[in-house]
Amino acid sequence: MMHQPPLITPDVLIIGGGPAGLTAAAELRRLGVQHVLVVDREENAGGIPRHSDHTGYGLRDLHRVMTGPAYARHLAARAADTGAEIRTRTMVTGWADDTTVDVTSPDGRYRIRPRALVLATGARERPRTARRVPGDRPHGVYTTGQLQNLVHLHHRPVGKRAVIVGGELVSWSAAMTLREAGCTPALMVSQYPKAESYGTFNAVGRTMLRVPVATRSRVTRVIGKGRCQAVEIEHLDTGRRRTIDCDTVVFTGDWIPDHELARSGGIALDEGTLGPLTDTALRTSRPGVFAIGNMLHPVDTADVAALDGKHVASQVINYLHGRRQPSEGVRLLADEPFRWIAPQILRPDDPAPARDRLLLWTDTFVRFPKVTVRQGERIVTQRTLAWPAAPGRVFRVPTSVLDGVSHTAGPVRIGLT
Template sequence: MSSTEPTGANGAAGPAGPAGAATPRRETVDVLIVGGGPAGLTAAARLAPRVAGRVLVLDREADAGGIPRHSDHPGYGLRDLRRMLSGPSYARTLVARAAEAGAEIRTRAMVTGWSGERTVEVTSPEGRYEVAAGAVVLATGARERPRTARRVPGDRPQGVLTTGQLQNIVHLHHGTVGERAVVVGGELVSWSAVLTLREAGCRTALMVSRYPKAESYAAFTVPGRTVLGVPVATRARVTRIIGKGRVSAVEIEHLDTGRRRTVACDTVVFTGDWIPDHELVRSAGIDLDPHTLGPRVDPALRTSRPGVFAVGNLLHPVDTADIAALDGAHVTEQVLRWLAADGRPGTGEGVPILAEAPLRWIAPSLLRPDSPAPARNRLLLWTDAFVRVPRVTVRQDGRVVARRTLPWPAAPGRVLRIPSSVLRDVDLHGGPVRVSVR
């Protein structure tokens, strides 16, 4: 299944439409992957040798590889490649593997919408065109919420960034930032921002977290405080940004006492607080999970649209790059099953899986009768509270389905993983499944 279908004579554009615009050409591929980050590239590398036709990856950036391209520090590749690489090395490795496997990687290609059930509209420097596919894998990832989305008041000076913007300036464009920064958030990505600031010659004066302790693992927080000399203000938030032209200070409020103080800085970096890049999901009318804000999927990573799958941090914002990559590996067999079934949809509407407070979301959030085990036999959850010894309870229709005590803590800012075996006794024709942690 592979072709390019010009819509006019000699491969030119077809007849003009009502508004006088030419009808775009159409390509047909076996598998279309939207997004060239770790999840999309891993899926491409696994699928390309196993399908008869084309596997095409579309990425809107100038270079494929996703966020690791401009995250120039070690820590990538442990779970999927079994070795530790820097972000850029990891990205280059995944791009090379996908290309060597036979996948076509096309950059500067923005998927702008849908013109059919599995046909997308693309805009690139070469013009507009459509791609029709036997199966579509959405791997568009997630992004940090900027200051505007967090509704932080104050002045509108220069020097207010997200981690992604900061790393792009420093690692890709070798630009400069300020000399003294405040980092908002205490997640893993927050310490990544600290390292990037340090490389740019900018000292982190303060890290601000609204939780009782910084969300990241102690393995990062302790060295960050002692070796890098970064103080962490917990149970605090930024209430105002001050500065004309350039940031000059931020106002910090303690959440328990209400006391406020001003911290001088010339750079503010908003980190974490992730949201999926879900525009294509919404425009397709694909069912959204109201808690992750990504598409609702079952353990086979199937969305509500037949033949459209979703992987990586589009589903669980946000997990590490190697876990996103393993989603790409997991979806391979599911896509092949779909192609082999020649377009027959999966069976059953599915049983919803719901997370109860203090859990914010769970992924996957749907269980179908023909579902396989999820990737790595794990359910992924996000918590808004620290629980030192999590006791997991699974209920359905008023009965306890499973109980499990975990040997690792639940903490905000990082994904909690629980064995998917807790769903073993779920009635696949029953009511919603509710997962709680105490």
């Protein structure tokens, strides 16, 4: 007779102990949910901010600015203080059935069958292999997460001269980490006409960190036997190639959600984000399973992910109290130049999304974007926004642009005129 692993039955299981998951746990406990369990595979809870040792965290959710490690410690302590149970070094390995997950930890194997489940597994940067950059396979090639983990958590040295691939917010975070480790960021390489980050960050990065940016360029080869020695970059418009000496390469941005658990469980995924398909209440296609944070919008800032956690708490409680998922709803689809939109389903009587914002990702820079909402042949809304749509960062659109949408007239397409 096969031995059945022990079973735990919390009210809510949150998979992922980053800003979104910890904030959801604290809010659920604040609203009266008795047993909230957070599991995280890392040794300490807190997510990516644990090893992002610079300031800029907490503005939107905590209304103050903190360093990444301080922010992570604060969120973990707050969740624990409310009475949420946090288990680290705990890995969810798969689904035993539609409502039960298999878990392994230093305490052994067991199963968790919650009344409701929240996926908060976040996103990761695509490494060099996923970007199909050819060349040698030397040491000294990292993602930002690997770099910061090495420098800030393990206090290990890196090289002396680095090339940063990408120009997003996280790319400047990598530049600061390199400087702190005694490594000079020699060049930042972006495929776009300007670095993707906010103009303020680009200006500060160029002046204070003294990092030149090669725009409309890509890395075509990594060179080095044993240790990285150089990279070859190509200008996308002219085809001209040149070699940059470096012993370190950091691939930044180009995010993908950690969606393996959702995918293996048969939860519907969005073709644009590659994360779970959700409505404005952050329900997934499986009843009782919700999704939050950067696995839904890869990738936004940590405080926006945290506010997803706060937003989902009341929706989870509605489910625990017997309110089941409605079947009707219309799809929200991203039109050019947008790559994706989150959330993707609009249902009558559901709340507006967190912060009353739709989140979109553009591949084209538009300084004065005129957002157009269409349903069939009808133009529902056209509105010019005061902030640009730019690659490499989330474009936020007020949900009021959907006020004229019919819940029975088919899919809604959101693009730019």
